[in-house]
Amino acid sequence: MxxxxxxxxxxxxxxxxxxxxxxxxxxxxxxxxxxxxxxxEHLLEDQKEVIARDQQKLDLDHLAKIAESKYPGEKVRYAFWDENDKNKVLFDVVDKPDAPYEKSKYLVLNEYTGEVLGAPKTDGLMGIxxxxxxxxxxxxxxxxxxxxxxxxxxxxxxxxxxxxxxxxxxxxxxxxxxxxxxxxxxxxxxxxxxxxxxxxxxxxxxxxxxxTLSDVILGLWQQGQLAEMTAPYKNQKPLTGNFSSLEEAKKSAENTIKDMKVSVIAFPGTPFTSKHHYAVFMRGNTELTAKLLKPVLIDAKNGKVTDTRDMPWYVNTLFLSEPLHFGNxxxxxxxxxxxxxxxxxxxxxxxxxxxxxxxxxxxxxxxxxxxxxxx
Structure with missing residues (x-):
């Protein structure tokens, strides 16, 4: 040289x-x-044993109402399932769907009993x-x-x-x-x-x-694939409540993609869907595919599946990058x-x-x- x-x-x-x-x-x-x-987090949080007392899980709509009853006047906007926490569902409750995440109230419920198991400490040591x-x-x-x-x-x-x-x-x-x-x-x-x-x-x-480009990637997905999937509803009046069954939306997504599990459900009006749809995000069953999500859009008025597509490459790149970055x-x-x-x-x-x-x-x-x- x-x-x-x-x-x-x-x-x-x-x-x-x-x-x-x-x-x-x-x-x-x-x-x-x-x-x-x-x-x-497992060491810092209070761990409550989750026992499946019944053979049948409670209806998801009923569980959502239990979560909302803890915060009168507010509504669920997301439901989350963690592959490592069996028989639990996490609800995000807010006063309006587009509220900033700092306003979120989180509650973990036992899917079999409806017992409130507490809330994750998003402002705890690991969150900071x-x-x-x-x-x-x-x-x-x-x-x-x-x-x-x-x-x-x-x-x-x-x-x-x-x-x-x-x-x-x-x-x-x-x-x-x-x-x-x-x-x-x-x-x-x-x-x-x-x-x-x-x-x-x-x-x-x-x-x-x-x-660090996660917000940019989300914006590209919203303006690209999500806009295409919801284009037929573009000129319709937004739904303002009385949504179709959350439980049925979950079952419809599971019946549409049988080899995947539900990971997240986003309510109408949130950034991950439109003002007319539930967005049910499905994940795979292997170590690799469990990091990837596939959206199933369901009309929140009649409960019918309207579209489902594989995520674009740039979104999948983000999904794979985060766990790899931390060795997870x-x-x-x-x-x-x-x-x-x-x-x-x-x-x-x-x-x-x-x-x-x-x-x-x-x-x-x-x-x-x-x-x-x-x-």
Missing amino acids: ELKTAKRWFNWHKWTSLICTIFLLYLCLTGLPLIFHEEI ILKLHTDMFLGIPGKLFLGLMGILFMISIISGIVLYGPIMKKFDFGMVRKNKSKRLKWLDTHNLLGIAITAWMVVVGFTGIIN YGGMVLKIIWTVFDVFTILVLITGLYLWIARRKAERQWKPLSKKALS
Whole structure:
């Protein structure tokens, strides 16, 4: 590599790394507990045993009324089922369908008995850490800013790979010059750790960038596929209540797609459907397909299925990116691997910051000596 080209790549690596290092350290530190968020939430929340006392689950409309009775004057807008929490349903209750999520009241009910099992602590420790990690409590601007830091991180990785190749032509791969100066030892350690976990950093960095675009992706889906699916209802008056049966909507979706399970039901007027439809989102039964959703739109006036389609590729990319970003695919083994690589990334960032400070210090010391030598 020519000296001029090498210097250009070095400057790209130095400045992109410097700009994003503090924020990447912040993301690595907040990301560590999120790898184990399910296990931590299980320890922090009060767990009530769910016993199926009857063979038949209660009607979903009845369960929704129980949830609404806890907040008079307000209505259910979403129903959620978690594949890991059997025999439970989570309701989101609000005063109006388009209310901000900060206004949501969540209730978990036993599907067999109707017993209220409590509410998830969205403002608890893990909820706070998640907000810090995803948008720094700044909403969409915070997400997009962290996405920009992710792009700089990817540029620093690519430039680091370009620089590392020519260096290793002169030395043994993975060498650490322990008998040389402290700065050289840290430089070799930084290079070795960085190249060893490059693939992981690319995966986590790229999926992190995709996750910061979740609101953009939702907007594209709303204006694209969702608008096409609801186009026949575009000029009709919005439904204002007296919706068809929620239970029947769930059964219709299950009968339409028999090899999938219900994951979420969105009520008319919410961002994930139209003002005329229930949107029943189905998920698969395997480790991979359980991360993907397929919408079934049901006319909330007569309960008939009007359309169902596979999600566009860009939405499926988002669905697959979020669990991969946190290592939530292969159980505890993958989570431990993600933790080890996260710690190594922290070391790479710290050593990189140390090398920059040490280089600056050395330059300040050499400048006066250079002037004396020239005078």
